[in-house]
Structure formats: C-alpha cells, structure tokens
Amino acid sequence: MNQTLKLPVGIENFEDIRKLGFYYIDKTKLIEQLLQNWGKVNLFTRPRRFGKTLNMSMLRTFFEIGMDKSLFEGLYISKNKELCDEYMGKYPVIFLSLKGIDGLTFEEAIIRITTIIKNEARRHHYLKNSDKLIEEEIKQFQSLLDGKADDITDSIRLLSELLCKHYGKKTIILIDEYDVPLDKAFQKGYYDEMVELMRGLLGQVLKTNDFLQFAVLTGCLRISKESIFTGLNNFEVLSILNVQYDECFGFTDTEVKKILSDYNLSDHYLQIREWYDGYRFGNTDIYCPWDVIRYCKSLCADPDALPEDFWSNSSGNEIVRRFIDKADIQTKNEIERLISGECIEKEIAEELTYNELDKSIENLWSVLFTTGYLTQQGRTQNGKYLLSIPNTEIRNLFTKKIKEWFSDVSKNDGKTLEIFCNAFIEKKPEKIEQLFGDYLWNTISIRDTAIAKEKKENFYYGILLGLLGYKSSWLIKSNAESGIGYSDILIEAPENRTGIVIELKYAEDGNMDAACKQALKQIEDKDYIAKLKQDGMRNFIKYGVACYKKDCKVMIYEE
Numbered sequence: 001m002n003q004t005l006k007l008p009v010g011i012e013n014f015e016d017i018r019k020l021g022f023y024y025i026d027k028t029k030l031i032e033q034l035l036q037n038w039g040k041v042n043l044f045t046r047p048r049r050f051g052k053t054l055n056m057s058m059l060r061t062f063f064e065i066g067m068d069k070s071l072f073e074g075l076y077i078s079k080n081k082e083l084c085d086e087y088m089g090k091y092p093v094i095f096l097s098l099k100g101i102d103g104l105t106f107e108e109a110i111i112r113i114t115t116i117i118k119n120e121a122r123r124h125h126y127l128k129n130s131d132k133l134i135e136e137e138i139k140q141f142q143s144l145l146d147g148k149a150d151d152i153t154d155s156i157r158l159l160s161e162l163l164c165k166h167y168g169k170k171t172i173i174l175i176d177e178y179d180v181p182l183d184k185a186f187q188k189g190y191y192d193e194m195v196e197l198m199r200g201l202l203g204q205v206l207k208t209n210d211f212l213q214f215a216v217l218t219g220c221l222r223i224s225k226e227s228i229f230t231g232l233n234n235f236e237v238l239s240i241l242n243v244q245y246d247e248c249f250g251f252t253d254t255e256v257k258k259i260l261s262d263y264n265l266s267d268h269y270l271q272i273r274e275w276y277d278g279y280r281f282g283n284t285d286i287y288c289p290w291d292v293i294r295y296c297k298s299l300c301a302d303p304d305a306l307p308e309d310f311w312s313n314s315s316g317n318e319i320v321r322r323f324i325d326k327a328d329i330q331t332k333n334e335i336e337r338l339i340s341g342e343c344i345e346k347e348i349a350e351e352l353t354y355n356e357l358d359k360s361i362e363n364l365w366s367v368l369f370t371t372g373y374l375t376q377q378g379r380t381q382n383g384k385y386l387l388s389i390p391n392t393e394i395r396n397l398f399t400k401k402i403k404e405w406f407s408d409v410s411k412n413d414g415k416t417l418e419i420f421c422n423a424f425i426e427k428k429p430e431k432i433e434q435l436f437g438d439y440l441w442n443t444i445s446i447r448d449t450a451i452a453k454e455k456k457e458n459f460y461y462g463i464l465l466g467l468l469g470y471k472s473s474w475l476i477k478s479n480a481e482s483g484i485g486y487s488d489i490l491i492e493a494p495e496n497r498t499g500i501v502i503e504l505k506y507a508e509d510g511n512m513d514a515a516c517k518q519a520l521k522q523i524e525d526k527d528y529i530a531k532l533k534q535d536g537m538r539n540f541i542k543y544g545v546a547c548y549k550k551d552c553k554v555m556i557y558e559e
Contacts, residue, residue: 007263007297014057018071023262025255025289027055028077030248031062034216035083037244039236041206043178043217046240046249046281047372049290049311052218053097055249056176059216063172064093091213092163092171094156096120099177106190109181110152110197117155118147124159130166137162153200160211170213173205179219182228186354187318195353199228207232220371224351239350240370246282251289253277259292265299275307278390279375288372290314291393311372312397320373320397322357323364324405324444331361332444339398339444343377343386373397399459406443407466417470424468424502425495427541433554439467440550456506460547461488464504482531487523490531498539499532505546512546512553519544520557 008022017024034042046052061067062077067089072078096116103109121144128138128145141162144155160171178198185194206215206229222237229235238245251259256273260266276291291310298305327335334344349366357363365387368374375390389395410417416435423431443463465478468491475492482490491500503519523529523542532540542557 007293007300009293009297012053012057014054014061015068015071017054023259025251025259026075027051027248028058028062028072028075030055030245031059031077031087032080032083033245033248034059035087038214040212040234041215041217041232042236042238043219043222044238044245044249045219045222045370047279047288047370048220049288049314050250050286050372051289052249053099053176056095056097056174056216056218059172060093060095060174062088063091065089065091065167065169091169092124092160092167093174094120094159094163094171095174095176096156097176098180101181102184104188106185106193109185109190109194113181113197113201114147114152114155117152117159118144121145121159124163127162127166130162132166132168133162137165153197154204156201157205157209157211160205160209164211171211172213173215175202175215175217177219178202178217179221179223182223182354183221186357191355195227199230202228203230203232221352221354221367222350222370224353224356227353237350240279240281241348241350241376243282246284246286250279250281250286251292253285253287256287256292259296263296263300265296268295268299271307275392276311278388278394279372280377288393307392309393309396312393317373317397317401319357319364319367319371320401321405323361323368324401326358326361326364327444328361335398335402335444338374338387338389339395341388343388345380345384346387347383348376348385402444403459403462403466406439406463410439410467411470414470417467421468421471421474424491424500424541424543425493425498427556429543429554429556432543432545433552436464436467436545436552436554437550439463440547440552445550456547457504460506460552461504464502464545465489477531480531482526482528485522485526485528487526487528487531490528492532492535492537496539497537498541499529499535499537500541500543501528501532502543502545503528505544507546507548507553510548512548512551513555515546515548516544516553516555519546520555523557 005021005023008017011017011022016022044052061071069088078084098116101109101112103112121141127133127141130138140158144159156173160173163171181194182191182198185191206212222239257269260269260272272292272295276295277285277287279286279288288311294310295307337344346365347362348369349363352363352366357367369376369387373394374387377386377388379385389398420432420435423435440463465476468474468476468489473494477490479486479488480490487501488504489502493500501523503523505515505519507515520542523544529540529542544555546553
C-alpha cells in the first residue's frame with residue numbers, strides 16, 4: 001500500500017478521489033447490483049455521513065457520456081466487462097444534491113433549489129448549440145441557465161427531455177439527500193408548502209417522464225409515498241433493513257481492517273470497533289465511514305490521539321433532544337436500558353412524514369432508528385425489532401443530551417435549587433441527600449450494567465455540578481488540582497468565606513455508606529482543602545457523596 005494516499009475527509013466527489021490521490025474503499029459493486037436489479041426509481045435510505053453522496057458521484061461518473069474510463073481501472077466493476085461495455089459512459093446524467101437546501105422562509109428555500117437546478121443546467125451548457133434542439137427548446141434551456149424557468153416543478157423533467165433529444169438516449173437522474181428540504185422546512189415552519197413543491201418537482205420528473213432511463217434517490221428517511229410520491233409505480237425502496245446493497249454504504253469490518261493495515265494502525269482496531277461499529281444494514285455489521293476516516297487521519301498526525309464524537313458533532317442532533325423532551329416514565333426507563341447496553345423491543349414504521357414525528361413517541365423511535373441513532377439486533381417472533389445503541393460515540397451523545405435536558409428542566413425550579421445549594425453551606429447532609437435523590441429519581445440515569453464505573457461517576461458528577469451551578473455567587477471548580485491530587489468539586493462561597501470540598505463515588509456494589517467513607521478519606525488523605533486555603537477561605541466543609549442507580553447517600557466530615 002502506498003501510504004502517500006491522502007485520507008478523504010470531506011471529499012465526496014468520486015473523480016477528485018480517483019484523480020487527486022485519495023484513499024478509496026471500493027464500492028463499485030453497487031453499480032453491478034443496481035444494473036442487475038434496478039427499478040425505474042430506486043430510493044436508498046441511510047443515515048447521514050455513510051457515503052451516499054460519494055456513491056451518487058460514482059454513479060454519475062460511471063454512466064455519463066464523456067466520462068474518463070481510466071477512473072474505474074482496478075476497481076470491482078471493471079471486472080464485469082459485459083456491463084462496462086453496455087453501460088459505461090453511455091447516458092446523459094442529471095445529478096442534483098439537495099443537502100444544502102435550507103432557508104428561514106419558503107421563498108429562500110426556493111431560491112436555493114432554483115440555483116442548484118440552474119448550476120446543473122450550466123454543466124450541460126453545450127445544449128445551447130445543439131443542432132438537435134429546435135429554437136423553442138433552446139429558449140427553454142436558456143431559462144434554466146438563467147434560473148428563470150416559469151415553472152420550477154417542471155425544470156428537472158425539462159432538462160431530461162433536452163438531454164434525451166440531444167443524445168438520442170434516455171436520461172439517468174440522480175437526486176442526493178432528497179429529504180433535506182423537507183427536514184429544514186419542518187424545522188422552520190413551512191413544511192406544507194415544501195411538500196407541495198417537492199410533490200410537483202419529483203412527480204413531474206419521476207412519474208410520467210418518457211425521457212427517464214432510471215432514477216436513484218438517497219435520503220435519511222423514507223417519506224410517506226402518499227406525501228410526495230403519489231401515483232409513482234415501480235418505486236424500489238432500499239432501506240437499512242433491506243439485505244440487498246447492505247455492504248454498499250458504510251465500511252464493513254473487512255474494509256476497516258484493511259485501511260488500518262494500510263496505514264499501520266491495526267493496533268487501534270478494538271478501539272475503533274467499540275467507538276464506531278455497531279450499525280447493522282440488512283445482515284451486515286457496518287462502521288460509520290466518516291468516523292473511521294476522521295480518526296485514522298487523527299492517528300496519522302498523532303499516534304496518541306483519542307477517539308472523538310466525530311459523527312454526532314457534525315449535526316445539531318435535534319431529534320434526540322425532541323425525543324427526550326417527549327419521554328414519559330416508560331420511555332425514560334427504556335432509555336436507561338439502552339444506555340446500559342440492553343436492547344428494547346419496538347415496531348418500526350418505515351414510512352413517515354415529518355409532521356407525524358411528534359404525534360407519538362413510537363414515531364420518534366422509528367426516526368431514531370432510520371437516522372442512525374439506534375440500530376437493530378434482529379427481530380422477535382412477533383415481528384418487532386430489537387433496538388440498541390450502536391456504539392460508544394452514540395451512547396456519549398445520548399448521555400450529553402440527557403444532561404442538557406436535565407439542566408434545562410431543573411433550572412425551572414429555582415426555589416428548590418436554592419434550598420439544595422444552601423444545604424451545603426448549612427451542613428445539612430440529610431437535606432442534600434433528599435433533594436439530590438429526588439432529582440436523580442426524575443432524571444434518566446445510567447444503570448448498573450455494562451457501563452464502566454468511571455463513566456457512571458462522570459454522569460452523576462455532571463448532574464451534581466449542573467445543579468450547583470445555579471448559585472451564580474459561588475466560584476465552582478471541577479477536577480481542580482489541590483493538595484496531592486485532583487478533587488471532584490471545590491466551591492468558594494462568599495458566605496463567611498466558606499470553602500466546600502465534594503468527592504463523588506459510584507457504589508458499584510450498592511454499599512453507599514462505604515463509598516461515602518472512601519470519598520471522605522480521599523479528601524483527607526490528599527488534602528483537597530489546600531487549594532481553598534490558598535485562595536483565602538476560612539471555613540471548610542467536606543462532603544462524601546455516593547450514588548447507585550437512582551439513589552444517593554451524603555456524608556459530612558466530622559472533625
């Protein structure tokens with residue numbers, strides 16, 4: 001392997017990857033499968049950052065008239081000479097990516113859609129000089145170039161007609177991330193208008209288009225056929241539950257091992273599997289390719305680099321927060337089970353509309369699954385799916401969103417928070433225990449199963465730190481160096497210049513009394529009040545706090 005090949009972080013153009021010396025995981029088997037099984041309209045639904053755009057770029061490069069055949073040399077598809085001879089470079093192609101469609105208003109979104117269609121028309125600029133188009137057709141094409149088409153809903157179909165007449169071959173149409181405009185419209189409040197536009201746009205080009213060879217669409221969600229695909233026949237939906245094409249999006253275990261070997265990173269295999277594996281497409285275990293590439297690039301620059309939440313930090317993750325906001329007692333219990341590594345049993349609705357998402361918590365379970373926040377571990381006898389959190393990265397995301405939700409909810413109860421914080425100054429461990437226990441009971445906790453003890457402690461520590469942050473007059477330091485170690489929480493309160501030390505432990509065996517005593521001993525042995533003394537505090541209070549599931553124990557150090 002030539003390690004001079006660059007890792008393609010953020011490179012989604014197949015031609016650039018092949019020409020400019022980027023590493024490429026061969027996914028050209030998708031072409032063979034598509035040609036052997038294709039319907040008139042094929043929809044692939046996969047989570048974001050799983051290679052949809054790159055695969056669509058690959059399809060355009062393969063089929064488009066005038067393409068560079070050398071780009072596929074040595075790749076899987078080149079071995080199928082019959083298919084290559086029949087299809088490679090033989091069709092006009094329209095390629096539209098809608099992933100950038102956004103806008104605060106419907107009018108802004110229309111401008112962006114028009115611009116994308118106009119730019120694609122410009123890619124076929126030679127049609128202006130076509131001797132196979134009549135004068136009226138050339139005028140229509142000019143209106144596309146200018147972004148002034150009278151009817152935007154007919155613009156893609158019109159371009160396919162002009163291409164077909166120019167080449168004498170029907171057009172292949174590729175539409176990437178078709179559902180993004182609907183997602184953004186739902187968030188910004190113009191969903192109904194966008195549904196009507198997309199129904200017209202896709203209906204015109206996909207339903208009764210005599211100039212269409214076939215079409216491929218990608219997206220995260222399978223939007224209800226009744227919503228925007230009304231009357232569309234021969235519509236092939238290829239979701240993450242479909243066993244066809246299960247290795248075409250994302251990286252398989254074999255592919256991950258190869259890239260690690262090629263860059264001398266095989267020692268990190270188990271770490272990468274824990275953090276970024278766990279998805280299941282059809283019958284195949286899949287890694288998130290965005291994560292794998294990003295982490296490999298980090299390791300090439302710094303062999304000691306730690307895994308990061310690359311995928312979850314590349315989007316707003318609003319759906320997870322919406323889900324937690326709507327959670328009732330049963331759902332909170334199910335979230336706890338998921339975070340602890342268990343599976344839960346759920347029905348999956350594969351067809352939804354965005355305005356149905358909030359109608360039931362069951363719909364949100366389905367969306368979390370189809371968008372990659374949950375994965376499936378098989379089906380039960382009654383046809384339901386066993387859902388689980390795929391990996392450490394997504395578990396971290398759920399924990400983060402739970403903390404944010406808890407912080408927002410608890411801040412609405414200022415009176416109780418004031419009593420809770422004052423109890424630390426007033427030396428009332430029983431009151432602290434009671435109120436902290438109430439907070440734990442009402443939040444979503446981490447259960448005592450597969451999660452490491454340190455991560456459980458960090459969870460409860462984060463909750464406690466968030467509650468204490470209510471006191472704006474207190475200086476609160478977390479993991480501060482003091483004495484001969486690092487204390488969990490140091491508080492410098494103006495009330496009588498009081499310094500407070502809090503050490504938190506997770507009672508793995510349920511013995512919270514012993515855990516509290518261990519925490520207090522650690523405060524003494526490591527002299528955690530040293531920093532408080534240096535900062536001029538005169539009175540000192542030391543607390544040992546122990547947590548176990550949704551319960552807690554608080555002890556105060558007695559001189």
